[in-house]
Amino acid sequence: MYERRKTRQISVGSVPVGGDAPVSIQSMTTTKTDNVDATLIQVHALATQGADIVRVAVPHEGDAKALPMIVREGGVPIIADIHFSVRLALMAIEAGVHGLRLNPGNMRNPKHIKEVADAARERGIPIRIGVNAGSLDKKLVAKYGRPTAEALVESALYEIGLLEQHGFRDIKVSVKHQNVPEMINAYRLLAAETDVPFHLGVTEAGTPKQGVTKSAIGIGTLLAEGIGDTIRVSLTADPVEEVKVGKQILHALGIRQDSFDLVACPSCGRAELDVFELANEVEERIEKMDLPPMQIAVMGCEVNGPGEARDADIGIAAGPGRGLLFAKGKQIGWVPHDKLVDALLEAAEQVAGEIRAAGDADPDGAVTVLKGAGRRNALLSLGLRPTDD
Ligand code: SF4
Numbered sequence: 001m002y003e004r005r006k007t008r009q010i011s012v013g014s015v016p017v018g019g020d021a022p023v024s025i026q027s028m029t030t031t032k033t034d035n036v037d038a039t040l041i042q043v044h045a046l047a048t049q050g051a052d053i054v055r056v057a058v059p060h061e062g063d064a065k066a067l068p069m070i071v072r073e074g075g076v077p078i079i080a081d082i083h084f085s086v087r088l089a090l091m092a093i094e095a096g097v098h099g100l101r102l103n104p105g106n107m108r109n110p111k112h113i114k115e116v117a118d119a120a121r122e123r124g125i126p127i128r129i130g131v132n133a134g135s136l137d138k139k140l141v142a143k144y145g146r147p148t149a150e151a152l153v154e155s156a157l158y159e160i161g162l163l164e165q166h167g168f169r170d171i172k173v174s175v176k177h178q179n180v181p182e183m184i185n186a187y188r189l190l191a192a193e194t195d196v197p198f199h200l201g202v203t204e205a206g207t208p209k210q211g212v213t214k215s216a217i218g219i220g221t222l223l224a225e226g227i228g229d230t231i232r233v234s235l236t237a238d239p240v241e242e243v244k245v246g247k248q249i250l251h252a253l254g255i256r257q258d259s260f261d262l263v264a265c266p267s268c269g270r271a272e273l274d275v276f277e278l279a280n281e282v283e284e285r286i287e288k289m290d291l292p293p294m295q296i297a298v299m300g301c302e303v304n305g306p307g308e309a310r311d312a313d314i315g316i317a318a319g320p321g322r323g324l325l326f327a328k329g330k331q332i333g334w335v336p337h338d339k340l341v342d343a344l345l346e347a348a349e350q351v352a353g354e355i356r357a358a359g360d361a362d363p364d365g366a367v368t369v370l371k372g373a374g375r376r377n378a379l380l381s382l383g384l385r386p387t388d389d
Contacts, residue, residue, distance in 0.1 A: 002255070004226045007197040010126040010170045013077030013098030015052050017126075017172055018197025018229045023255055024052035025246040026199070026232040027239040028081070033063035033070070040073050042239065047076040049243040050258070053230065055079040055101060064088050067095035079128070086112035093119045101128040104162040105137060105155070117168035126170035129159040132203055133177040149186035152177065156190055171196050172229065176203035180218045187222050197229035198222075204234060211235040212245050220249050260286055263297040263308055263315075271300035272318040273337050281341050291348060292355045297326075298344075314348045316340055327351060 009019030017024060027046050031038040033056045043054050058064050058080045071078050079099035080092035084106045092100060093116070100120060104113045104127075120127055133147035137155055144151040152175040163171055173196045177183040183202050191198070202218040205211035215233040222228045231249065233242040250256035262283055267275035279298045286296065297315030299305030302324075309315025309326040316323045316335070323340045325332040327347045335343040 002224060002226045002253070005191055005198075005228075006195060007229055008169065008195050010172060010197060011124070012053050012079065012126055012230075015077050015098075017199075021229065023223065023228060023250060024230040025050060025243055025250070026053040026055060026079075026230055027051045027242045027246070028055040028057070028232070030239055033057055034060070034066045036066045036069050039066065039070055043070065043074045043076060043078070045240050046243055047074070049240050050247050051076060051243045053077045053079060053099070055081050055232075057081045058088050058092055059083070061088070061091070064091035064095065067092055067097055071096045071098070081130075086116055089116045090119055093123055093125055096123075097125065099126050099128065101130050103129055103131065103135075103159055105159050110162075113162050114166050117163055117166040120170070121168055124170070126172060127163060127168070128199055129156060129163070129171060129173045130199075131156045131159065131173070131175045133179070133182070134203065147177065147182075149175075149177070149182050149189055152182075152186040153189045153193065157193060160194060160196055172199050173197075174199040174201060176201045176234075178202065178204045180214050183218045184221050187227055188225070191227050198227060199230045199232065200228040201232040201234055207236045208241060208245075211237075215245060216249050216252075219246075220253060223249070223253055223255060257293040259293060260291055261293070261295045262286070263295060263299075263312055265299045265301075265304065265308070267300050270303055272302075272320055273300065273323075273340075275300040275318075278318075278340065282344060285341065285345055286348065289345070289348070289352075291352045294348065294351060294355070296344070296348060313351055314344060316344055 007018040009021060010017050015024050029039050029042045031042050033039050039056060046054050054076050056078060067080060077098035079101055080097040081101045082088050082092060086107055089100060089102055107113050131152050136147045136151055140151040140155055141147055156173050156175050160171060175186040175190055177186060180202055187198060200219045200222055202214045205214040219231050231246050233245045235242050247259055251259055251261060264279035265275060282298055294313040297308045297312035299308050299317045302317055302319050305317025309317040310329050313328060315326045322334045322336050325335050325343050325347060332347060
């Protein structure tokens with residue numbers, strides 16, 4: 001649906017970023033990196049949730065010394081986040097990290113930039129230039145009066161130039177701002193100036209209450225314009241939440257379909273049951289199931305309910321005392337309210353089975369589920385009476 005901005009492709013370990021590579025999701029650990037056990041637990045939790053790449057902070061030598069083990073056991077590409085120190089950057093490269101995040105402009109000695117660029121090139125390690133409104137060069141803040149989008153872009157282009165003058169091109173870049181319009185503007189301006197792939201993010205977006213909305217608007221707007229190659233949602237929360245939100249952003253835009261999509265009505269005075277309770281229970285239980293991507297609809301009455309439920313892979317439309325269950329556009333049967341969730345999930349499992357059997361990542365058209373004996377058996381197993389199709 002979206003024409004991607006043409007960017008050069010780099011590789012963060014096994015994950016390609018830029019070009020025609022899928023938009024990847026990143027997060028960052030909140031542990032002290034030198035606490036290897038705690039860091040690895042968090043890295044694994046992030047990878048399990050769907051993070052493609054995980055970044056760890058490396059402010060001290062002890063953190064750099066922990067990197068070999070984290071890289072070896074992490075199971076996902078690891079990026080070392082380093083500021084100022086050429087020594088730590090070289091230690092991280094030596095440790096085998098899959099990427100560096102640093103700002104070469106923070107390294108005062110031009111010889112150090114060349115040293116890091118040469119070592120990274122030798123190991124095939126990309127570098128992200130992470131320009132951030134909160135740590136923008138004071139000269140640029142003075143020039144522009146505040147960290148404007150233009151100031152971020154000037155900084156990014158300068159930093160890119162510092163690496164490229166040493167022939168180092170495995171670069172990605174971010175121009176993060178806590179102000180969403182400014183962030184969007186910065187990436188748009190920079191997109192016109194370079195083919196370096198972009199790491200998108202709204203910095204310091206805050207707690208999930210506000211941060212989810214800010215991130216969805218900032219990152220989502222740019223992705224919808226084809227701008228962005230990898231994303232990080234920054235939340236003041238367990239980083240696992242960042243990955244969940246990142247996946248939801250990509251899912252909502254139709255960029256990545258690797259989870260379920262719950263369509264649920266907001267409820268109103270016509271609702272025949274407690275839609276909030278029903279939708280939340282369905283969501284909670286489905287999150288624990290290993291389902292291929294599918295759309296599931298939970299609708300509170302017979303006004304819009306049957307239409308939405310019919311359009312989804314699996315859906316229910318509540319009526320008085322019972323609800324109508326649909327699978328792939330077919331009516332399966334009427335189910336009492338107290339059995340709706342079980343019936344829905346049972347049907348979801350069966351659709352999932354057919355999707356897997358079809359071996360097709362795209363469920364549309366691949367599934368002709370719950371017909372004939374299979375449908376009858378499904379209903380009978382729930383103690384329900386089949387209706388006519
Ligand atoms: S589907 Fe029915 S209950 Fe839900 S919001 Fe629409 S009219 Fe109200």
